[in-house]
Amino acid sequence: MNKKLIALRVTSAWQHRAIMKSPEMRDGQPVFRDGRISKTVATHLQIVRMFFDSLRTFKESGMESKLLEKPVFTAYGSSRIGPDQHWYKKAHQISLAIAKELGWSFIGGAGPGIMEATSKGAHDAGVSSFGVKIYMPGEQELNKFVDDDKVIICRELISRKLLLRKFANLPLVFPGGFGTMDEIFEILAKKDRDIKDNAPVIFVGSRCWGSLEEIIKKHRESGKYKKPLEQIMVVLPSDPKIIIDFVRKNMDAYLNVPSKKPIDVLGDNSDLLSNLRAMKRVNSPNMVTVSGGSNINIPPSTTERTSAIVLGEFLTEAGISMITRSNQNIMSYLQLGYLSALRKGAEDIPHVLLYNKEGGLDCSMYQAVSPSNIALSSRKLLHDKMVMCNNSNCGFVFFSGGMSTHDVFFEAAVMMRIGLMKKVPIILFGDDVKWDMELEFLKSHLVKTYGTIDASDLDYIYRTNDINEVKAILANQRIKNDSSV
Numbered sequence: 494m495n496k497k498l499i500a501l502r503v504t505s506a507w508q509h510r511a512i513m514k515s516p517e518m519r520d521g522q523p524v525f526r527d528g529r530i531s532k533t534v535a536t537h538l539q540i541v542r543m544f545f546d547s548l549r550t551f552k553e554s555g556m557e558s559k560l561l562e563k564p565v566f567t568a569y570g571s572s573r574i575g576p577d578q579h580w581y582k583k584a585h586q587i588s589l590a591i592a593k594e595l596g597w598s599f600i601g602g603a604g605p606g607i608m609e610a611t612s613k614g615a616h617d618a619g620v621s622s623f624g625v626k627i628y629m630p631g632e633q634e635l636n637k638f639v640d641d642d643k644v645i646i647c648r649e650l651i652s653r654k655l656l657l658r659k660f661a662n663l664p665l666v667f668p669g670g671f672g673t674m675d676e677i678f679e680i681l682a683k684k685d686r687d688i689k690d691n692a693p694v695i696f697v698g699s700r701c702w703g704s705l706e707e708i709i710k711k712h713r714e715s716g717k718y719k720k721p722l723e724q725i726m727v728v729l730p731s732d733p734k735i736i737i738d739f740v741r742k743n744m745d746a747y748l749n750v751p752s753k754k755p756i757d758v759l760g761d762n763s764d765l766l767s768n769l770r771a772m773k774r775v776n777s778p779n780m781v782t783v784s785g786g787s788n789i790n791i792p793p794s795t796t797e798r799t800s801a802i803v804l805g806e807f808l809t810e811a812g813i814s815m816i817t818r819s820n821q822n823i824m825s826y827l828q829l830g831y832l833s834a835l836r837k838g839a840e841d842i843p844h845v846l847l848y849n850k851e852g853g854l855d856c857s858m859y860q861a862v863s864p865s866n867i868a869l870s871s872r873k874l875l876h877d878k879m880v881m882c883n884n885s886n887c888g889f890v891f892f893s894g895g896m897s898t899h900d901v902f903f904e905a906a907v908m909m910r911i912g913l914m915k916k917v918p919i920i921l922f923g924d925d926v927k928w929d930m931e932l933e934f935l936k937s938h939l940v941k942t943y944g945t946i947d948a949s950d951l952d953y954i955y956r957t958n959d960i961n962e963v964k965a966i967l968a969n970q971r972i973k974n975d976s977s978v
Contacts, residue, residue: 570607588614805830
């Protein structure tokens, strides 16, 4: 373990806002209670330690070189889809065909459902079948089709997602729930950022994913994304021949995915360590993440600008710190609200700004206003989410945005759904028809048609274009937080 990590200590405020959970472990094995893996609250420091430990264990296993030997495909989909269901059979059929025709290795989540079906396809074709396993509720058993000598164990969700994404030349997406949406939007967000990555994610099944494609097209038309949609994603029928023909046609892109390279455990994550130390200094017990679009060519609407000012002022006056990104169009308006609250006599509180060099900005505008605020380097979306999800114990507010906004939205939603994060409000804000379309997609497809999430999983997601309702929701959550101390 890195000595710098060991030297860090947790403040009482940090402990209070640590809302993520991890498996309870004893002698290297998870602790079961009533047939379920017991969970314990984990601080940001503990999550980061487990993340580094998982990556080191992977590096020491020798499996990295095997994953770099030849092209690898992966698949995402629901663990709820059983062997007698249509999509289990389709996933098995398609992964078997790809493994046989292309001879590529496979890496998957190692659990049941679509994970098992695709592992079985690779196994039946005789190619290497890697499995990245995590201890979490409902997925305790390793599926029997992962090669015994190719099992990778992760203690937390973030390293698992990193390994599945990083080493796959080709991602396939079958019907899934919040976990699938979380994983694929992380991939889509990275592809939208990386100018060299033109290997589109393949969404299998027009009936399942056609609605989502239409939603993303509308975002694309409004300029929310940076790259042409065909370089990011494609929806194909569930016909193995059509999928294989598409891969062959775009083979150069799939063979040259820029993320597929060895992991430098500390070098790749140096920003994470400095961010960890900075967050330790923030003494605020209540925090909210505010996220939105970053395309400078699309200014926020008048309503969004006014609402962001009101929100920044309210959060500062209420003593709730906010986490936001420097490249967001709404950031400067949140800052105006913060300044307005200070002029009215509000106590200065630390706000956290995640910044990068995108658009030429390489400093914290917050720090230029007050030394009490914290600037964190934000060159990796993964590091952003570790800060946001482990500290935002008052909720999340999402203005209209692109892939990165959705990446954070589904990260928070899935962590809450599987019990690795306390349920706090997720607020989808703005007079934007696309938010309504997305909620309808979740209800009609994931809840009703495929049953990959429950209707109750949407109970903590709020949709409003009334900033006063946003304030009331967040104020109520702060009262709950304060009463639980």
